[in-house]
Amino acid sequence: MAKGEIEINENCCLGCGFCEEFCSRGCIEMTDKLSLLGLPLPAVTAPEKCNACGICGWMCPHLAIEVYKYSEDTLTTAV
Numbered sequence: 001m002a003k004g005e006i007e008i009n010e011n012c013c014l015g016c017g018f019c020e021e022f023c024s025r026g027c028i029e030m031t032d033k034l035s036l037l038g039l040p041l042p043a044v045t046a047p048e049k050c051n052a053c054g055i056c057g058w059m060c061p062h063l064a065i066e067v068y069k070y071s072e073d074t075l076t077t078a079v
Contacts, residue, residue: 004052005068006044012064015039019056019065025049028056 006027008019013035019028019042029045044050052069 002052002069002071004050004070005047006050006056007066007068008042008044009064009066010035010041012062013039013041013060014062014064015041016061017042018059018061022055022059024053024055025051 008028014037015030015035017030017040020030025046027044027046027050028042030040031043033041033043035041050067052067054067054069057065057067
């Protein structure tokens, strides 16, 4: 089974919440933390649930999310 790692670039994020809305596994949640622009930031709150489907990255209109997929000791970037 594939496991994933999600990286959120807080400098690019504009707090739209699409990543939280479209994550079917509930790995990402919006937080009270604010960006330098005063916008809410998401956080990966359940990394153990991530299967690297990449939907959060696909849905991010600001290209603020990178998803990495781990499987059998290899690391590849999910689209």
